[in-house]
Amino acid sequence: xxKVRVVKRRDGFMLDANFExxxxxxxxxxxxxxxxxxxxxxxxxxxxxADEARIELDGEAxxxxxxxxxxxxxxxxxxxxxxxxxxxxNLRYGMTRAANAVQRDxxxxxxxxxxxxxxxxxxxxxERLLQRRPNQLSGGERQRVSLGRALLSQPRLLLLDEPLAxxxxxxxxxxxxxxxxxxxxxxxxxxxxxxxxxxxxxxATHVVLMDAGRVLAQGALNEVxxxxxxxDIVGADSVGAVLDGMVTAVDAAGxxxxxxxxxxxxxxxxxxxxxxxxxxxxxxxxxxILAVEAPRGLSVRNELRGVVVALVDDAEDAVLVTVxxxxxxxxxxxxxxxxxxxxLTPGTGVWVLVKAVSTRGHAFRVGRTATGx
Amino acid sequence: MPRGRSPGCAGTDAPACAGPNAPGRGHxxxxxxxxxxxxxxxxxxxxxxxxxxxxxxxxxxxKPTPRTVTMHLSPAELDALRLSxxxxxxxxxxxxxxxxxxxxxxxxxxxxxxxxxxxxVHLPLVLPPVAIGYVLLLLFGxxxxxxxxxxxxxxxxxxxxxxxxxxxTAVMAFPLMVRAIRLSLxxxxxxxxxxxxxxxxxxLDRFVTITLPLMLPGLIAGAVTAFxxxxxxxxxxxxxxxxxxxxxxxxxxxxxxxIQSPGGDDQALRLAILSFALGLIGLLLAxxxxxxxxxxxGR
Numbered sequence: 292x293x294k295v296r297v298v299k300r301r302d303g304f305m306l307d308a309n310f311e312x313x314x315x316x317x318x319x320x321x322x323x324x325x326x327x328x329x330x331x332x333x334x335x336x337x338x339x340x341a342d343e344a345r346i347e348l349d350g351e352a353x354x355x356x357x358x359x360x361x362x363x364x365x366x367x368x369x370x371x372x373x374x375x376x377x378x379x380x381n382l383r384y385g386m387t388r389a390a391n392a393v394q395r396d397x398x399x400x401x402x403x404x405x406x407x408x409x410x411x412x413x414x415x416x417x418e419r420l421l422q423r424r425p426n427q428l429s430g431g432e433r434q435r436v437s438l439g440r441a442l443l444s445q446p447r448l449l450l451l452d453e454p455l456a457x458x459x460x461x462x463x464x465x466x467x468x469x470x471x472x473x474x475x476x477x478x479x480x481x482x483x484x485x486x487x488x489x490x491x492x493x494x495a496t497h498v499v500l501m502d503a504g505r506v507l508a509q510g511a512l513n514e515v516x517x518x519x520x521x522x523d524i525v526g527a528d529s530v531g532a533v534l535d536g537m538v539t540a541v542d543a544a545g546x547x548x549x550x551x552x553x554x555x556x557x558x559x560x561x562x563x564x565x566x567x568x569x570x571x572x573x574x575x576x577x578x579x580i581l582a583v584e585a586p587r588g589l590s591v592r593n594e595l596r597g598v599v600v601a602l603v604d605d606a607e608d609a610v611l612v613t614v615x616x617x618x619x620x621x622x623x624x625x626x627x628x629x630x631x632x633x634x635l636t637p638g639t640g641v642w643v644l645v646k647a648v649s650t651r652g653h654a655f656r657v658g659r660t661a662t663g664x
Numbered sequence: 665m666p667r668g669r670s671p672g673c674a675g676t677d678a679p680a681c682a683g684p685n686a687p688g689r690g691h692x693x694x695x696x697x698x699x700x701x702x703x704x705x706x707x708x709x710x711x712x713x714x715x716x717x718x719x720x721x722x723x724x725x726x727k728p729t730p731r732t733v734t735m736h737l738s739p740a741e742l743d744a745l746r747l748s749x750x751x752x753x754x755x756x757x758x759x760x761x762x763x764x765x766x767x768x769x770x771x772x773x774x775x776x777x778x779x780x781x782x783x784x785v786h787l788p789l790v791l792p793p794v795a796i797g798y799v800l801l802l803l804f805g806x807x808x809x810x811x812x813x814x815x816x817x818x819x820x821x822x823x824x825x826x827x828x829x830x831x832x833t834a835v836m837a838f839p840l841m842v843r844a845i846r847l848s849l850x851x852x853x854x855x856x857x858x859x860x861x862x863x864x865x866x867x868l869d870r871f872v873t874i875t876l877p878l879m880l881p882g883l884i885a886g887a888v889t890a891f892x893x894x895x896x897x898x899x900x901x902x903x904x905x906x907x908x909x910x911x912x913x914x915x916x917x918x919x920x921x922x923i924q925s926p927g928g929d930d931q932a933l934r935l936a937i938l939s940f941a942l943g944l945i946g947l948l949l950a951x952x953x954x955x956x957x958x959x960x961x962g963r
Contacts, residue, residue, distance in 0.1 A: 338858050358861050371859040375877045375961040384873075385863030392864060444863045 292350075293318065293448070293480055297334045298343035306330050306504040312497040314349060314480035319495035319512075321485055323524055327504040328484040332450045335482065336365050348448055348480070362389070364446030364479075368453045370437040372425035378436050379421040382408060385444025406477070411439045414476060415469055431462035435469055442477070449481045455490060470494055475658050488525045492533065492573055493655045500524070516573070517613060517620055519603050527606065531575035532613075532622045535657065538568050547647060548654075554617030555595040560651030572654040576611060579623035580644040583633045593645035597621065599635055614643055735934060743910050744918035745938060751826060751901070751914055752894030755834035756887050759841060763886065764879075767845040788900075789839045797832055797903025804831065804904070824905055829912040832900040837890035844889055848882020849875070881957040888950035895942055915939055 293314050299306045306327040312318040320328040333339035335346055337358030344354045353361055364385075372381050386408065412418055415435045425433060434454050441449060454470075455463045467490070474481070474494060485491055491498060491512070498515040500508040508518040515521070516533040536550030536557060541564065548564050550557045550572065559572045586594065597616035605611040610630050612623045621643050625635075635641070737745065769775070770782055788796050804811035804822045814820040822828040852875055860870045876883075898916040905912035907921065919935040922928035 336862055338861065359864050359866055361862075362864070363862065365859070365862040367855065367859060369855070371853075371855050373856060373860070373874060375880075384860070384865075388864035388869075440863065 292347075293482070294345070294347040295331070295335060296343070296345040297331055297341050299330060299334065299339075299341045301330075304504060308499075308501065308504070308506050310499045310506055310509050312480075312482075312499070312509075315478045316496035317474050317481045317483050317494050318497045318499060319483045319485055319491040320499050320501060321488070321491050321495075321524075322501035322507075324486055326501045328486075328501055329452050331501075332365075332452060332482055332484055335448075336363050336450055337361050338365075360392070362445065362447050364441030364444055364449040366434070366437050366441050366449065366451045366454045368456050370425075370430075370433040370457075372428075372433055372436055372440070374425050376425075377421065378417065378423050378425070378428070381425070381436060381440050382411070382417075382421075382443055385440055389443075389445040406442055406445055408443060411442055414472060415439045429462065430458045431465040434458065434466050438469065438473070442473070442479070446479060449479050451481060451483045453484050453486070455485075455487070467493060471656075488529055492571065492653070493657075496657075512571070513619070517622060519611070522605070522611075527624075528577060529575070530605075530611070530622060530624070531573045531578075531653075532620055533571060533573045534619050534621070535569060535571050538564050538566050538570055541566060552595075552616070553619035557595065557645065558592045558647045559654045560648055561654035561656070564656050569657050570654055571657045572650050574621055574645055574650065575653065576622040576624040578646065578649040579621060581612060581614070581623050581625060581629075581633070581635070582642040582644060583635075583639065584642075586642060586644060589644070590646075591644045592647040593643075595621070595643040595645070597641055597643050599637055599639040599641060601637060602630065602635065614641055616643055735937065737934065737938075738931070740909065741918065741931065741935060741938070744913055744915045744935065747826065747829075747910070747912070748895045748914040748916075748942075751829045751833050751897075751912075752891045754827070754830035755837060755894045756841075756891045758830060759834040759838055759890065760883075760887055763838060763841040763845050763890075764876075764883070767842050767849050770842070771846055771849045785842050786839045788836050793836055793897070793899025794903045796835055797900035797905075800828075800832055800835065800900065800904040804828070822904075824908060824912065826905075826911055829901045829905040829914065832904040833894040833897040834890075836897050836900050837893045840893055841886040841890040844882050844886030845879065846882075848879045848885070851882075852878045878961050880961060881954050884953045884957050885950060888946060888953065892943060892946035892950070895946070896939065915942075 293312045295311070296309045297306060304327070308327060308331050310318075320331060322328055330339065334341040334344050335353075337353075337356070346353045353363070372378075373384065376384070412421070415438060417436060417439055420428060420432055420436065425436070428436065434457075438451075438454070451470075455466055458466065471493065473479075474496075483490070483494055495512055498509065498512050499506055500515055500518060500521065502520070502524065507520050508515050512533045513535060516531065522530050534550075534552045534557070536552040538548045539551050539556065540549040541547070546560060546562055547558055548561050548570060550559055550570055557572070559570065561570055561572070564570055580591070595616040597614040599612055600615045600620070601613040603611045603613070605624055608627055609624050610627055612625055612630070612635060614621045614623060623643065629635075633639075766781065766785055770778065770785070801823060802808050804814075806812060806815050806821060806823060811822055814822065820827075822831055856874055856878070857870050860874045865873065895914070896916050897914075898920065901912060901914065902917055902920075907913050907917045913921065915935055915938060919932055919939070922932040922935060
């Protein structure tokens with residue numbers, strides 16, 4: 292378990308954040324720029340002094356340990372590779388110091404397996420970069436080296452400060468799969484700072500939603516995705532419930548998969564997954580149709596039975612309807628007139644209709660075994 | 665006091681200044697400085713006839729007819745060259761570590777007297793070099809508070825010695841060096857040091873493995889500039905270390921001496937050409953080294 296409580300006042304800005312997250316796993320600190328996410332992880336790392344700090348990792352208090360002895364890895368937004376060293380020397384920088392610290396303290400076994408250079412080089416695809424200088428690397432390569440360097444310092448916690456923010460879309464897509472591999476292959480807890488919801492969707496097992504220095508909501512992504520305040524941060528078009536499900540079947544072309552979600556089955560557009568794997572999908576509220584009678588003769592592939600649990604005003608003319616579909620929740624944005632015409636109130640039984648093709652690009656594999664959630 | 669009219673012991677025939685039998689220690693002026701409380705007045709007094717003579721006879725004679733000068737250096741000129749290089753090198757070696765520390769304090773330090781340190785370091789840029797030499801004489805002379813202590817405990821004498829010339833040179837070139845190093849230190853991203861910190865590097869480790877290598881271009885620029893400036897330091901050297909052939913008579917002092925002595929024109933010209941050549945080589949070397957260093961730190 293990672294428990295964090297930080298307070299810091301700084302000319303007109305007040306950070307007062309308090310969150311807990313299961314370990315190992317990826318905690319996403321999500322919120323707009325300037326909401327205190329980076330300040331929070333800087334305090335966790337010890338690089339920034341706080342007015343009040345309480346950082347507890349798996350029962351051990353870290354706030355009084357100097358940063359160089361905290362064994363908390365940090366991947367900076369700008370990489371911060373040492374320009375006067377080759378990639379290999381950058382990778383070894385933290386590694387040798389971690390090894391020396393273990394020798395000196397005679398304390399070793401941390402319970403974790405030692406992360407080896409060869410393993411990281413192959414996991415991050417760095418084989419051909421080792422002799423290069425940082426100024427000979429692309430932005431994406433630089434971030435991969437930076438990730439490797441932090442991991443080789445044998446951290447017990449890894450902090451990532453918007454590691455993809457400085458990259459263009461193509462470079463982002465190049466680095467994201469590596470981050471997913473780290474999450475799936477290493478058991479190091481991570482705190483991932485981002486203001487991009489799709490990164491959170493792909494990587495996080497736990498989300499802390501922040502705004503103006505405070506924590507608005509925290510929990511599994513499925514729960515946080517239902518929080519109304521999220522709308523102001525991600526924008527109305529990106530609002531939608533996130534569901535995790537086990538793949539029960541894959542179609543012949545390998546582009547569609549059936550997920551067991553709650554008590555129903557959802558067909559989603561996702562490539563490269565196998566039966567038994569976990570897939571996460573965001574069903575955008577604007578794409579969800581509600582029906583009060585059993586629909587017939589529609590092209591829609593997904594019909595889930597559910598019960599309306601809540602209605603929240605979303606905009607002047609729209610309402611956000613939360614529907615329970617047997618252990619999982621779905622959000623749908625419908626017009627006020629539709630709510631009146633269908634007579635939707637909490638307790639109304641509905642059919643939730645989801646076009647399978649609308650989920651393409653919003654569904655991702657999140658691992659082989661059940662983690663977090 | 666104008667820089668050109670320093671109380672130099674011009675002319676090789678000036679008996680008060682040239683002490684060939686016992687360079688440095690046996691220097692009559694030095695002895696007198698050592699014996700009395702107000703040393704420099706005596707010292708200047710000893711040189712007064714020379715100054716008067718220098719004023720009467722124009723220092724530089726403009727000859728309308730062109731003449732040729734062979735660049736064959738006499739033993740005395742070679743001595744001056746060797747001394748210039750030695751004094752400049754020793755001054756750089758001595759002041760470089762100190763300059764790094766001071767540059768660090770001025771850039772990263774947070775303490776009350778920072779402005780005072782900043783001003784003190786830059787003082788040699790605005791003061792007459794002779795004044796600096798005089799202050800050094802007061803402090804580091806054999807009866808000065810620091811010089812006396814050094815002499816008593818370690819037998820070290822600085823005034824009127826090569827080491828003293830190096831000290832005077834170091835003080836004069838110090839602001840140049842600190843400026844160059846400070847500039848490069850300001851260009852070192854503190855974020856890289858923070859990154860090293862998260863990777864387990866302690867303060868000294870961070871400084872040696874990250875900060876210092878990244879400062880290298882500025883360090884080299886500072887060292888070479890100080891060295892080049894040190895080759896030509898005149899006022900402070902002649903005041904603090906006098907003009908002793910083979911001990912403190914560096915190229916500029918030898919040049920000044922040659923100008924002051926009858927028939928020294930050829931020698932003066934040779935030494936001037938030598939100064940030009942040294943300066944040019946120094947600047948080229950600085951450029952080459954700086955380029956190497958920049959590529960080394962990946963800029």
